[in-house]
Amino acid sequence: MYRPAKIIIDLAAIQANYRLAQSLAPDSKTIAVVKADAYGHGAVEVAKALQSQVEMFAVSCIDEALILRENGLRQAVLLLEGCFDKSELKIALDKQFEIVVHNNLQLQQLLDATLETPINVWLKIDTGMHRLGISPKEVASTYAKLQASTNVHNVVLMTHFAHADDVGGAYSVNQISQFEACTQAIVSDTQQKVQLSTANSAALLAWQQTRMDWNRPGIMLYGLSPFAEPLEQAKALIPAMSFESQVIALRNISAGESVGYGCTWTAKRPSVIATIAIGYGDGYPRTAKLGTPVLINHQRVPLAARVSMDLISVDVTDLPKVNIGDTAQLWGKELSANEVASWADTIGYELVTRMPRRITRQYSN
Numbered sequence: 553m554y555r556p557a558k559i560i561i562d563l564a565a566i567q568a569n570y571r572l573a574q575s576l577a578p579d580s581k582t583i584a585v586v587k588a589d590a591y592g593h594g595a596v597e598v599a600k601a602l603q604s605q606v607e608m609f610a611v612s613c614i615d616e617a618l619i620l621r622e623n624g625l626r627q628a629v630l631l632l633e634g635c636f637d638k639s640e641l642k643i644a645l646d647k648q649f650e651i652v653v654h655n656n657l658q659l660q661q662l663l664d665a666t667l668e669t670p671i672n673v674w675l676k677i678d679t680g681m682h683r684l685g686i687s688p689k690e691v692a693s694t695y696a697k698l699q700a701s702t703n704v705h706n707v708v709l710m711t712h713f714a715h716a717d718d719v720g721g722a723y724s725v726n727q728i729s730q731f732e733a734c735t736q737a738i739v740s741d742t743q744q745k746v747q748l749s750t751a752n753s754a755a756l757l758a759w760q761q762t763r764m765d766w767n768r769p770g771i772m773l774y775g776l777s778p779f780a781e782p783l784e785q786a787k788a789l790i791p792a793m794s795f796e797s798q799v800i801a802l803r804n805i806s807a808g809e810s811v812g813y814g815c816t817w818t819a820k821r822p823s824v825i826a827t828i829a830i831g832y833g834d835g836y837p838r839t840a841k842l843g844t845p846v847l848i849n850h851q852r853v854p855l856a857a858r859v860s861m862d863l864i865s866v867d868v869t870d871l872p873k874v875n876i877g878d879t880a881q882l883w884g885k886e887l888s889a890n891e892v893a894s895w896a897d898t899i900g901y902e903l904v905t906r907m908p909r910r911i912t913r914q915y916s917n
């Protein structure tokens with residue numbers, strides 16, 4: 553590959569972020585969420601880097617779980633959306649995947665199946681996200697059906713927060729109390745200890761009471777904070793993805809001249825424009841506004857044209873020295889993907905997850 557646009561994934565950073573997640577809740581187990589190709593960081597490479605520390609990975613579906621198995625990962629894998637079809641149940645059992653049950657159709661398919669050995673189930677309760685999960689009213693009866701089934705081994709109760717990044721917010725307080733009410737009812741009905749799981753990254757970082765038997769951090773493993781505002785607990789996270797390219801052209805333009813498609817940026821003074829080999833075809837957001845920061849030689853410069861497919865242009869008039877071939881960083885350790893995302897009306901999650909096939913991916917330790 554000769555095109556200089558690339559992402560470099562720091563696997564040691566992911567390992568350190570995982571250790572941080574585990575250290576926040578030393579008595580819990582920390583599942584590494586590697587769905588959507590590990591949020592764009594490469595699920596197989598990330599899982600291999602974490603396999604000596606991690607007991608369980610979580611992915612969205614069986615296709616993603618099979619990729620981990622095909623690449624030699626032996627840990628348990630949780631399917632966060634469960635099975636889409638009853639035919640997946642036998643594969644899940646055979647491959648030692650654990651399944652979420654989030655609706656009555658999945659429940660019935662599991663109860664009706666003929667499985668050679670029982671499977672581990674995660675019963676998802678809808679405490680307020682209102683996308684997946686059974687209603688709190690149905691939890692006790694659903695749990696009883698699962699317990700009575702010879703197809704079911706262990707049942708973990710789980711829920712997912714809608715707004716855990718709102719630290720101290722009433723919505724999560726309500727979700728936590730609904731979850732507690734459901735789980736306490738089951739414990740008193742069955743007189744058994746039940747395993748529980750609620751925390752995503754935001755909850756794990758900011759809501760101590762959500763740290764239960766199993767935590768499920770995703771974004772924090774990749775070094776991005778789930779919070780819009782800086783938060784002490786998230787400061788130690790190390791961004792794992794560095795998105796880089798090079799300056800491939802430099803020109804002087806006069807005041808009044810414009811740069812790029814649509815002539816959206818016009819020089820107010822005699823200016824020096826650097827053009828970088830990166831564009832929306834490489835995963836840089838087209839919605840990035842004029843002024844979005846870019847680093848050239850570790851110094852911030854503002855985006856000075858509309859983002860095109862293969863190129864962006866920045867105003868380097870105030871930099872003492874810029875040369876063709878200089879490194880440009882679009883996001884990474886010195887410029888957070890979250891900050892760039894805020895200039896592009898999106899979130900860091902989306903930026904890192906949707907990197908296109910054309911971008912070269914390199915790994916460092």
Ligand SMILES: Cc1ncc(COP(=O)(O)O)c(C=O)c1O
Binds near residue numbers: 772778
């Ligand atoms: C059920 C579930 N648990 C955990 C996570 C991880 O969330 P985060 O990346 O915010 O830590 C997700 C992500 O969407 C999820 O759907």
